[in-house]
Amino acid sequence: MTAVNKKIDHGQKKCEIVVMARAIQKRTLETRARLVAAAEDIIGTSGFEALRVEEVVLRAGTAKGTFFAHFRDKDALMDLIIGSRIDEYLDDLEQLPPPKTVEDLIQSLMPLCEFMTCERYVFDLILRYSGAAGVEEIGPIAETFGRQVEILTAWLEQTGFRRDISAELQAEGVHAFMIQAMATKFCALHNSNSIADRLGPYLNAWLEPGS
Amino acid sequence: MTAVNKKIDHGQKKCEIVVMARAIQKRTLETRARLVAAAEDIIGTSGFEALRVEEVVLRAGTAKGTFFAHFRDKDALMDLIIGSRIDEYLDDLEQLPPPKTVEDLIQSLMPLCEFMTCERYVFDLILRYSGAAGVEEIGPIAETFGRQVEILTAWLEQTGFRRDISAELQAEGVHAFMIQAMATKFCALHNSNSIADRLGPYLNAWLEPGS
Amino acid sequence: MTAVNKKIDHGQKKCEIVVMARAIQKRTLETRARLVAAAEDIIGTSGFEALRVEEVVLRAGTAKGTFFAHFRDKDALMDLIIGSRIDEYLDDLEQLPPPKTVEDLIQSLMPLCEFMTCERYVFDLILRYSGAAGVEEIGPIAETFGRQVEILTAWLEQTGFRRDISAELQAEGVHAFMIQAMATKFCALHNSNSIADRLGPYLNAWLEPGS
């Protein structure tokens, strides 16, 4: 039985604990996993907004206090779950070859955009957490924003869109227009068009000016 | 005694009622004005987030029920007040001559951007209400978003920025980058630069590609 | 056009008004009738408890104040409506020949009992108003209670139930047992039996002791 340094990521909270026994470590991870699983269950059934800590601990069979021993707050759990969902979409994107056309680019980004706007609550939370809520260290969702720009940058470095500005700036612009297009999904004024349709004109004008 | 169509705007709530007297309408407007004035007072002293309905009715000298007869909820009042503040900034913008350079444009927009990000609470509320809260009819803040694009469009029609795309599309792009730049104000990663500094590269690349 | 003395019964409120014109009198009565009709409508659709003054005046096309010009309060309207419903049942009872047996008596009283317990709200209100709310003059429901005892007394005077006590005391007892039987309708403990089944043993023991 050897003591190992284990870094448990409690949502945003980081704890360095010397774990003596594998059994204890296992129990901790299991509890955490049960909480996350319970949350995913609820989200699957009733959506993100309807998630209540009460319900999570009930399903997980733990006490409320236990929840907060594992996650700084409810949003930390949301950050974690939504962040990992986005990461899955980004994993998929990384598998793709760099899109050759703006049209391609948009099609590639659509699944991610759909998820990010699946609920107004989710989109709001993503926006709020994209900058890690201003104060704290970077959380899962904020990480995915960095990763999105990285992936886009890598793509744009390999395509011949614009030469006058850096690939990173282009990527950030794409990101800004994605947000814009997604935001209008919740807007009573512009909800006739799909996100893709709204994104098209922007990205054409941004990535291929003058053409 | 002629019947007139009176439209009382209860926050988001609209009622069309056939009434007979002007006097009653006046009292209604006065009460409403007292409530708004009380709210402005509190905001002036303690900021938007600190506003409590209880305090508003106390200062306005009305009953709580009266508040909710005039505004669907607290957010409806906020929508109204923030919306009219933004409108004042837009009034100022309309007085200005069309900016000749991107730098000029940014400087013109700064006061508005500063206001919209004066409190995280305000910016969040603006984002949330910019799409009219997703469901209901367009509220004051959402109206200002339309007006922002109109003003920008009018400007861009008179300047020689881009000829390959419509002034309106340019305007929408400017708007998207404004949001992007403002959002990063609350972002742990990028808060070293001012909004103007963050906006510069985007707008240059957007409005004067290739230069 | 002759001035007539007209006594308008405003629910509990009595007003003596010298009415100059038949037209005005007519309008008053019409308004009142519209209010009652609107209330009956609502009760027919949603029951007594769901009745809201707001809704009544909306349907009647009058202002709220008008309602209270005609009825002292909401309960006065309820008193009126429920009272006249009970009176209809009593009119029916008066048509009947005096019941010869306890069984007959119970069957005769059933329709009335059913109505009085159609809603918990109605039964509560009847109980509360049966004594005219303790303070004020006798209202419609309280009148019907007197009338019930009168009818029962008349019946019992003609039947040979008990000779040792007055017909009126017998009638009051029947009334007490009716209330008891009706009350248990709302009781979770005894709701297996019908009102008639519960009333039987009481009335047999009350009206035909020793038999």
Added chain:
Amino acid sequence: MTAVNKKIDHGQKKCEIVVMARAIQKRTLETRARLVAAAEDIIGTSGFEALRVEEVVLRAGTAKGTFFAHFRDKDALMDLIIGSRIDEYLDDLEQLPPPKTVEDLIQSLMPLCEFMTCERYVFDLILRYSGAAGVEEIGPIAETFGRQVEILTAWLEQTGFRRDISAELQAEGVHAFMIQAMATKFCALHNSNSIADRLGPYLNAWLEPGS
């Protein structure tokens, strides 16, 4: 560490929870007791009707949320308190020897009747809750109604009032007449006589017919 079945009675709300500690249960009971004590205080000073939840939690030194964690609503607390007051009167009644005469019986029941009619609010609430509010499980007041009949039954089994009907039926009749007599206390028509005076003729005719 043995798990015990703990039953927390949240007013009407019943929860069966498997818990581990006695200490927690103790705290819960203490808080609950503090709330009840605070309520009793207020009632002692200002009467039942004047009780305000706000005031209760203030005196008890708990949060409002705590109140509603212990009692479904204000009425549930009232049910509890009034129910236990009635139980005290019933405890006293149980100590008494079975009354030999109707007069005795009435005198024995008077203290209870006086309490039940001490406030119109109390009598109304008792009537309303005597049937367990129609829907839910039996509450404290409803329990006392059952107990009243039980005690009366036991008495009547030992006395020689009526032989032709069961003691229980006699008891239920006495109960019905008690209610009738109490109700008339709040009645404008009959409030000249005391409850006892009103009860006399009924019970004589009920328990000693023909005499």
Added chain:
DNA sequence: TATGAATGAGCGTTCATTCAT
């Protein structure tokens, strides 16, 4: 770690009733 009772501050609601016009 785990527990779960307690917290708490404010929001929204209710809706019969009043009163100035």
Added chain:
DNA sequence: TATGAATGAACGCTCATTCAT
């Protein structure tokens, strides 16, 4: 008479978070 905005005093509720055990 008619009008309808205003009243008002609680109530119930929310539900993430804390903390003593």
